[in-house]
Amino acid sequence: xxxxxxxxxxxxxxxxxxxxxxxxxxxxxxxxxxxxxxxxxxxxxxxxxxxxxxxxxxxxxxxxxxxxxxxxxxxxxxxxxxxxxxxxxxxxxxxxxxxxxxxxxxxxxxxxxxxxxxxxxxxxxxxxxxxxxxxxxxxxxxxxxxxxxxxxxxxxxxxxxxxxxxxxxxxxxxxxxxxxxxxxxxxxxxxxxxxxxxxxxxxxxxxxxxxxxxxxxxxxxxxxxxxxxxxxxxxxxxxxxxxxxxxxxxxxxxxxxxxxxxxxxxxxxxxxxxxxxxxxxxxxxxxxxxxxxxxxxxxxxxxxxxxxxxxxxxxxxxxxxxxxxxxxxxxxxxxxxxxxxxxxxxxxxxxxxxxxxxxxxxxxxxxx
Numbered sequence: 001x002x003x004x005x006x007x008x009x010x011x012x013x014x015x016x017x018x019x020x021x022x023x024x025x026x027x028x029x030x031x032x033x034x035x036x037x038x039x040x041x042x043x044x045x046x047x048x049x050x051x052x053x054x055x056x057x058x059x060x061x062x063x064x065x066x067x068x069x070x071x072x073x074x075x076x077x078x079x080x081x082x083x084x085x086x087x088x089x090x091x092x093x094x095x096x097x098x099x100x101x102x103x104x105x106x107x108x109x110x111x112x113x114x115x116x117x118x119x120x121x122x123x124x125x126x127x128x129x130x131x132x133x134x135x136x137x138x139x140x141x142x143x144x145x146x147x148x149x150x151x152x153x154x155x156x157x158x159x160x161x162x163x164x165x166x167x168x169x170x171x172x173x174x175x176x177x178x179x180x181x182x183x184x185x186x187x188x189x190x191x192x193x194x195x196x197x198x199x200x201x202x203x204x205x206x207x208x209x210x211x212x213x214x215x216x217x218x219x220x221x222x223x224x225x226x227x228x229x230x231x232x233x234x235x236x237x238x239x240x241x242x243x244x245x246x247x248x249x250x251x252x253x254x255x256x257x258x259x260x261x262x263x264x265x266x267x268x269x270x271x272x273x274x275x276x277x278x279x280x281x282x283x284x285x286x287x288x289x290x291x292x293x294x295x296x297x298x299x300x301x302x303x304x305x306x307x308x309x310x311x312x313x314x315x316x317x318x319x320x321x322x323x324x325x326x327x328x329x330x331x332x333x334x335x336x337x338x339x340x341x342x343x344x345x346x347x348x349x350x351x352x353x354x355x356x357x358x359x360x361x362x363x364x365x366x367x368x
Contacts (some may be wrong), residue, residue, distance in 0.1 A: 029058050030113035035129055036095035041087060043078030050112065050129040059088075101231055107134045107204055124249040124275050128228035132204050135224030138197050140352060144174040144247040144272070146265045147181030147257035154288040155258030158335075159184045162255055162282065165341045167194030171348070172223070174199060174251050176243060177211050181257045181265075186214055189221075196223045197250070201235035201243040203227060226250075244268040245275075252352050253278035256332065259296035261312060266296055273331065274321050278351055280344060281332040300332035 028034060030053055037059075038049035051073055056062045062070070062082060070079045081087045102109045110117045110131045118138055121127050143166055147155055163173055163185050173189040175182040177198035189196040198218055200207045204227050207215055215225055228246065229239060244267045248254045254272040256279070259265035272279045281301050284294040299311045305326040309319045322331065335344060 029053060030111070032109040032111045032114075032130060033095050033099060034059075035111050036098055036109075037088075037091045039130075040091035040094040041078060042081045043075040044081075046129045048074055048078075053113075098230060102132065105134070105204070107132055109133075118250060120251070121246065121249050124245070126245060127249070128246070130228065132227045132229070132231075133224055134204055134226075135197075135219045136195075136222055138172060138174070138224060138226075138250055140252070141170060142172045142174050142197065142251045143348070144251040144254040144268065145181070145185035145257065146175060146244075146247060146254065146259075146268045148259050148263060148265065148293050149178055149180035149182075150293065151180050151184070151258050152288065152291050152293055154284055154291070155181060155293060156184055158282040159257040160188050161338065162257065162335070162341075163188040163194075164192055165338075165345065166255075167192040169345050169348075172197060174247050176200065176247060177207055177215060177218075177225075179210070183211065183214065185257075186218060190217055195221060198223070198225050199243055199246045199250070200225060200227045201229065201239040203229045203231040203233040205231050206234055240264060241267050245271040248272040248277050249275055251277060253280060253348055256281045256297065256300065258282075258284075258293050260293050261295045261299055263296065266312060269296075269300060269332065270318060273325055274318075276325065278347065279332040280335055282335045297332075301330050301334035303330060305329070305331055 034053055035046060035049045038044050038052055039046045044052070052062060055073065056065065067079050067083075070082065074082075099109060101107075110133060112122065112127060112129045116137055117131065120138070120140065120142065121131075145159065145163055145166075147159065151159070159181050166173060167189050171194075173185050173194060173196040175185045175196065175198060177183075177186065177200055182198075186196045186198065196218055198207070198215060204225055206229075207225070219225065226246070228242070229235075233239070235243075241264065244264060248268050248271040251272075254268055254277055256265050256269055269279055279300070281297045283301050284291070284297060288294060289298060299308050303311060305322045305328075308314075308331050309322055314322065333344070333347075335341070
């Protein structure tokens with residue numbers, strides 16, 4: 001039936017309501033589908049999509065908003081796209097395809113507005129608005145175990161010892177499914193009957209082929225695979241760095257087993273400090289201390305924070321964070337040997353029991 005003669009604005013409203021009727025209502029707005037639909041519109045990413053969802057009560061309000069108002073949130077390209085019913089329909093279709101594919105592969109898609117979005121991530125300053133997760137949601141008792149992809153025997157030994165101690169104390173092991181220390185940490189946790197989570201840098205269809213069986217074992221052991229990246233996204237260098245903030249963000253503490261002065265684990269250490277998480281590192285001795293892969297550990301555990309910033313060539317922001325958070329002492333708490341494990345475990349329990357809510361960045365609480 002043809003539409004009656006109506007003013008263009010009213011005709012556009014009717015077209016939009018017919019194209020995406022569910023998103024016109026509040027109950028479907030603060031959802032993965034709402035965020036993914038907006039993020040699929042040219043010129044709008046997930047962060048901007050979240051801002052729009054918080055600012056406007058529903059999709060209809062965005063459609064009806066004056067272009068000048070929209071330009072305070074999005075580019076002119078996005079404003080033009082939001083005025084095109086067919087563009088919105090295409091975005092809605094893309095969002096539906098993502099959600100259908102996730103459901104087919106037993107993957108949950110969580111938005112920051114969902115009540116079961118991981119609480120530890122909810123209030124870090126750069127939380128992901130959307131998470132893809134396969135397996136069981138992580139609880140609060142998580143610690144990150146990270147390190148070089150090419151560990152020496154020292155790195156392997158301390159990773160095995162620490163993970164054993166942590167699993168025995170009922171801590172879930174968070175790592176990144178990469179070669180080296182990540183693989184050791186996941187495998188030891190599983191061998192001891194513990195639970196482990198893998199945070200990957202690409203889509204959940206793109207994790208390393210060499211660790212496919214390990215991923216399956218993690219899921220079979222009651223753990224989870226987690227990513228902020230959509231299907232098909234490759235684990236690029238940038239995504240690997242950003243993945244590290246989720247490993248530390250999910251965790252009460254981060255353990256850096258072995259690393260050079262440069263590398264992904266140093267990014268994880270930076271994120272841990274920035275998020276006000278605890279940071280631990282085992283101290284190499286003798287010949288082990290002379291290894292290239294020990295330089296980062298020695299810098300974190302032996303140098304005062306002021307000297308550490310020079311050693312890692314920290315930028316101004318990181319220097320400020322270190323100065324504020326660690327005015328004296330080393331950046332990481334040194335673990336000299338097994339004798340330090342008991343007090344370390346006590347520190348973890350105290351942080352979890354009495355200070356966990358204050359781990360988050362101030363002023364970043366996000367209402368559900």
